[in-house]
Amino acid sequence: MPKLPEAVNRARAAVGGVLEAEKLALIACSGGADSLALVAAAAHHVRRGQARVGGVVVDHQLHPDSAEITAKAAAQLRDLGLDPVLTLAADVDPSSPDGPEAAARSARYRAFGQALAETGAAHILLAHTRDDQAEQVLLGLARGSGTRSLAGIPARRGPFLRPLLGLSRKETEAVCTHEGLSWWEDPANADPKYLRSRIRTEILPTLEQRLSGSIRESLARTAQIAAEDAAYLEAQAKEAFARLLEDPDEQGDLRLDLERLVAESPAIRRRVIALAVVAVGGSNPSSERIAAVEQLLVRQGSAGPVELEGHVRAERGTRDTSDYGKLVLGPRR
Missing domain, CATH: 3.30.465 (Uridine Diphospho-n-acetylenolpyruvylglucosamine Reductase; domain 3)
Structure with missing residues (x-):
């Protein structure tokens, strides 16, 4: 058999490390490369009888072709053997004072809660990568909001697991290419009116060129160290709060x-x-x-x-x- 690309092995190992054979897990899939790579890695363990995995595709109804994009993503999940696969519409409040990104996130997590309740799943796996982590650290620096913000995206919080934080976006695209999956590029990811998009398309590439080619890895490492420090300080603070x-x-x-x-x-x-x-x-x-x-x-x-x-x-x-x-x-x- 031909040797598997290293990105495929890394994705399968990362996902296999969080799946539990007796518990249903759902993959949150947008149709993008990151989430489809997560689906493909989980499907490998399903085929081996090592896990029960379904999917949830959330239609934010913000793109004119959102229904078609949602249907295509759900079809790819089913073709890879995931079951059940839910498609849910998100009710995004366009007038939210927190802005469109925060409103979409809130609506998405409400849909995730509905999916957990309907299926009885123990976890939802999210496809954040090392690139997302680097972007989150820069957002935290811009906001000046302390150690917890610099800690970035947690690998685990409640029922939500993020096994791909150690992989890059290039690696998730390599996984999709190997598996023959076609992914959707959300135009919002390159829209400069969103701060995260400017960080992704302008600031990080400039830092790589002018400061360090490994800036994404360095920022992700900073997040890991900050998360450990923040966890310790928060534990100490809880003890002090109880005393006072x-x-x-x-x-x-x-x-x-x-x-x-x-x-x-x-x-x-x-x-x-x-x-x-x-x-x-x-x-x-x-x-x-x-x-x-x-x-x-x-x-x-x-x-x-x-x-x-x-x-x-x-x-x-x-x-x-x-x-x-x-x-x-x-x-x-």
Whole structure:
């Protein structure tokens, strides 16, 4: 038998490392090279009787030929032996204040949740590659949002697994070529109005040319190191949060001891504040909002409230109240 391309072996090994024979997994497929390569690698294990794998193709309904593209992708999945194969329409809100990319992502993940519920699958495999990881790190640098952002795309989060983070986009195309699969090139991937597209088509190629030909590998390695550091710091912050937390009151407010919070290192303190915001029903706060809360801790100037994401407020207890010496967080009133 002719020797298999190295990209095919690498993809099969990566996917085989996350599949479990007794549990159904779904492949999220857009019809692009990355997701079709993921399908082909999983299909190899299906043919060998080593895994149960189905697929889910989400039609975002944003391209005039989206129904045809979706149908073609689903047909290729079935031809490769995946079962079941679901095609789901995503309800994308074009007026979302978070922008079209975020709106499409939210709609896509709602469809993924529906697919998990309908099939009873344990996991959904997503086809992010090392190139996606490099782009995500640059996005994190642009936003200046800290270690967790630099950690990029996680290999595993909840039911979602990303086994191809160690492969490049060129390798996924090589897999598709070997398997005789034709993939769709989403024009949005090259549209300069999207920041990620500009990073992909302009910034990364310039960095490769002017800085280092291995910049993508270096950025992906940075993400791995940052992820390990972030995981450790977050574990430490959870322990500190549990130590500093008082029982929430009937109004849903919680309190943290100011003096002990200030004594924590800045890296832990910021994470404790973020955990407290989420604990009272808010969203993960931005670094700017966390910095505003930290200004309350110095016991000078305004005692707040500081408004945070998710309709949450933070304020410092004043001398004439029972909350003196405490940071109080709760729903806005």
